[in-house]
Amino acid sequence: MHHSRRLAFTLIELLVVIAIIAVLIGLLLPAVQKVREAAARMKCQNNVKQLALAMHNYHSGNGQFPIGGQGLPCPGVTGSTVRTPFMPFLLQYFEQDNVYKLYDMNQAFNAAANATAIGIKLKVFQCPSDDERPQFVGSGGAADYKGNYGLNWGRWNYCDQGGPTANAAPLNVGTAGRAPFYERYGARMEHISDGTSNTLMWLEMLQGIGETAPLDRRGRLWNPDSCGYNVSTRFPPNSSTPDYTLCNNNPERGLPCTLGAGDNLNYYMGSRSRHTGGVNVAMCDGSVRFVRNAVDSATWAGASSMAGGEVLGDL
Known part of the structure; x- marks a missing residue:
């Protein structure tokens, strides 16, 4: 008696196989995403x-950290007002000497x-987890790129890093809240x-x-105007509290903001x-x-001051 061999899956068997593969993919994708994010976070830390x-x-070469920037009229600050960010001071110290040679310190950014220098994308400032934004085209002829790492600028606003004494703690320490970087100021280690x-x-x-109108200044590394790269500990990391600057409100993208108009100092x-x-x-120890x-909000705010005398919890 002759028995024919079955050469293919039945429909039910095929559906079962597809369902098993779908389950396996569903289990695998989150693991792959976690591995990718771990790698991105490590690259960011590097x-x-x-x-x-x-x-x-x-x-080591200059006896102080580079100035936070210059060009805005914070009360009591004197010195050159040529609009200059921290960036050109630092270029030679992370292997960007060729870019440094293109930048004229005697002229505004x-x-x-200075168009060629500020138009060069510096990869070390790009976190792989964030979107890589196109070139920013602002008023006044600037065409520069953004980045993901900014300077510690205290706990309040651009010119008042410590906050008015009338504020609630810990945002009320005044000049005791001075950060290592400020308008025309870079700290010495002993400070x-x-x-x-x-710190x-x-x-x-x-x-x-x-990057074109309507503009969002956040992340600009070459513009010394406030809140391109000046980061405050006014509220905790990734807070839903909006920033206040020249910006576009995108809370769904983790970028809440209240648009300011000509209020640079605040x-x-x-x-x-x-x-x-x-x-x-x-941290300042590297x-x-x-x-x-x-x-903890008090610990976060206290870590921004260099000589506030705060006793910090775990950061």
Whole structure:
């Protein structure tokens, strides 16, 4: 008696196989995404570490950190008003000497003579977890790129880093809240009496969405106007509290903001990232840490001052 062999799956068997494959893919994708994010976070930490080392190398050669920027009229600040960010001071110290040679310190960042330098994308400032934004085209002829790492700018706003004494604690310490970077100021190590391991240097920030009108200034590294790269600890990392600057409100993208109009001296923005649960930061001793969104607000604010005398909890 002849028996024919079955050469194919039945429909039910095929559906079962497809269902099993779908389940396996569903289990695998989150694991792959976690691996990718872990790799991106590690690359981000390496970027921050490289920039922290550049700061230390600058300090070794110049006896202080580079100035936070110059060009805005904060009360009591004197010196050159040529609009200059921190960036050209630091270039030589993270292997960008060729870009440094293209920059004329005697002219404003947006002068025609500096167009080539500011138009170069510096990869070390790009966190792989964030969107890589196109070239920013602002008023006054500037055409520059954004990045993800900004300077510690205290706990309140651009000119008042410590906050008015009438504020609620911990945003009420006045000049005691001075950060290591300010308008026409870069700290010496001996100024950081709170301890370099207790004082923030670099903080993550997100690149605002808006490179042509309507513009979003957040993340601009070459523009010394407030809240391009000046990061405040006014509220915890990745807070839903809006920034206040020249910006576009995109809370669904983690970029809430209240648009300011010509109020440069009072602008502020918080630390934000695309990492799950927190942001990467560098301390003034060069160490790199991941700070959780749920960090104690007093500890977070206190870590921004260099000589406030605060007793910090776990950062």
